[in-house]
Amino acid sequence: MEAFNFRTNRFRKKSTNSYRSKQLISISILAIFFFLLFFFNNNSVIFPSSLKTSQCLKLQTLKAQKFLWYAPHSGFSNQLSEFKNAVLMAAILNRTLIVPPVLDHHAVVLGSCPKFRVSDPKELRFAVWNHAIELIQSHRYVSIADVIDLSSLVSDSAVQVIDFRYFVSLFCDIDVNFFCVKDSKMEDSLMEKLKQCGSLLSGYSGDMNDCVYAVQEDCRTMVWTYQKDGENGSLDSFQPDEQLKKKKKISFVRRRKDVHVTLGPHSRADLATILSFSSLFTSPYKGSESYIDIHEAPRDQKIQSLINRIEFLPFVSEILDAGKGYALHTVKSPFLCAQLRLLDGQFKNHRTATFQGLKQKLDSLRQTESLPVHIFVMTDLPMSNWSGTYLGDLANDPDYFKLFLLSEKDNLIQETAKKVVDEGHSLKFGAFSNDGIEKDCHRGQVLPDILLHVEETVCSCASLGFVGTAGSTIADSIEMMRKKQICFH
Numbered sequence: 001m002e003a004f005n006f007r008t009n010r011f012r013k014k015s016t017n018s019y020r021s022k023q024l025i026s027i028s029i030l031a032i033f034f035f036l037l038f039f040f041n042n043n044s045v046i047f048p049s050s051l052k053t054s055q056c057l058k059l060q061t062l063k064a065q066k067f068l069w070y071a072p073h074s075g076f077s078n079q080l081s082e083f084k085n086a087v088l089m090a091a092i093l094n095r096t097l098i099v100p101p102v103l104d105h106h107a108v109v110l111g112s113c114p115k116f117r118v119s120d121p122k123e124l125r126f127a128v129w130n131h132a133i134e135l136i137q138s139h140r141y142v143s144i145a146d147v148i149d150l151s152s153l154v155s156d157s158a159v160q161v162i163d164f165r166y167f168v169s170l171f172c173d174i175d176v177n178f179f180c181v182k183d184s185k186m187e188d189s190l191m192e193k194l195k196q197c198g199s200l201l202s203g204y205s206g207d208m209n210d211c212v213y214a215v216q217e218d219c220r221t222m223v224w225t226y227q228k229d230g231e232n233g234s235l236d237s238f239q240p241d242e243q244l245k246k247k248k249k250i251s252f253v254r255r256r257k258d259v260h261v262t263l264g265p266h267s268r269a270d271l272a273t274i275l276s277f278s279s280l281f282t283s284p285y286k287g288s289e290s291y292i293d294i295h296e297a298p299r300d301q302k303i304q305s306l307i308n309r310i311e312f313l314p315f316v317s318e319i320l321d322a323g324k325g326y327a328l329h330t331v332k333s334p335f336l337c338a339q340l341r342l343l344d345g346q347f348k349n350h351r352t353a354t355f356q357g358l359k360q361k362l363d364s365l366r367q368t369e370s371l372p373v374h375i376f377v378m379t380d381l382p383m384s385n386w387s388g389t390y391l392g393d394l395a396n397d398p399d400y401f402k403l404f405l406l407s408e409k410d411n412l413i414q415e416t417a418k419k420v421v422d423e424g425h426s427l428k429f430g431a432f433s434n435d436g437i438e439k440d441c442h443r444g445q446v447l448p449d450i451l452l453h454v455e456e457t458v459c460s461c462a463s464l465g466f467v468g469t470a471g472s473t474i475a476d477s478i479e480m481m482r483k484k485q486i487c488f489h
Helices: 002-041 049-054 076-092 121-137 151-155 164-171 176-180 188-202 242-248 259-263 301-309 317-331 345-368 390-395 411-423 451-460 473-483
Strands: 067-069 096-099 161-163 212-214 222-225 255-258 274-276 335-340 373-379 401-404
Touching: 067 076, 076 096, 076 259, 076 301, 076 473, 096 164, 121 164, 121 188, 121 212, 151 301, 161 164, 164 176, 164 188, 188 212, 188 274, 255 259, 317 373, 317 411, 317 451, 335 345, 335 451, 335 473, 345 373, 345 390, 373 390, 373 451, 390 401, 411 451, 451 473
Parallel strands: 067 096, 067 274, 096 161, 212 274, 222 255, 335 373, 373 401
Antiparallel strands: none
16 A cells, blocks of 8 residues: 555656646747747847947947937928937037938827827837838938038038948948849848847947947937036926826926037947937927027037038039029019918818918919919929819919919929939948949939929029918928028029
């Protein structure tokens, strides 16, 4: 009996251990499965530290350059506004600015900063990186330097710049000429390498010794200043109110910090080869700036001069010549420009007010100008939807009004886009070696959308005045061009 009991006990013990072992194996398999699922589906990428530390080696050997990257977003006007801020931040921190591509309209969005609903800095950076790589893959890549004339800023060393594609080739150790191959499909190994680079730059792997410093502060917690005595570390005047804190469970506190003191010499960030921001968009709100409050630098004349210069950055000559030529040779007579944003975001709710402002201006011109009054119209409302609107009324009254419009399919726009591509202004910025991208890199590329830029230039030439949509950054851009008298240069 004892022998039987002994064997029974041994059997039970063995069975229990076997059962536990199977449990552990099952749990292990599930853990591996979920890890792999996370690995392949999460935006971030986990990879060996040896790969992390190697990414900056090529960059660190190049003339002791330090770089600044940021994540633009939303429409072109917002992207241009951010670019100006990036130029300023790069100059203050003595870093080479990585010039990004022009992103598709709203391909990447930030959110509402005043309401503290914004994308996480890491997520925003990675989204921009992925979209930029997508633009390269689809042969739709156009640098902001292909559209905006940076030659004067670069020629006198106001700021140093490098094209994003050159930077990618160095940072990811990829042959720069790969970006020129027509209709090529990136291999899986290359895409994985690019994903790793994007993850590093976005800050998913944390600070990487002397390679990448990813700024995690955004407009919810920070307002960057420069040379404002007594403000470094102080509370900003705008904070989330108690109702918002309770409703959104927000605990953010906004502070004002000097960007040079915080991220400049002798800081942890200054040790890094790459300083990586997220959004650099800012705008006034309730007596404060939403993220960057740097409008003057009285103790730094170089930066003060730069602040004045970046107030307006002109389009490249190909775009300016097209807009001026259309105004001079097609519209010919004195004309009014009407910029009517009617469909996007908040503007669709203010259509009546937008039309009313135009009507008042035209009623006045009808009394003083020869008829028909010439009007150049730039609007997001398709002509097929004009019926029943004030635009439809104008189009049906040729005795008093003559309308002019441009479209993406017009020869002028297509030819100008081709000239912009062929000129390749961005290719002049960024080659640290003789292995630069040749102009052949642009051949076979999808033509960029430059309609908006040509339209803005036409509007700058409107001698009878300009009626813009209230609150539109496009209207602000046109007003600045008119102030600078671009049409007469």
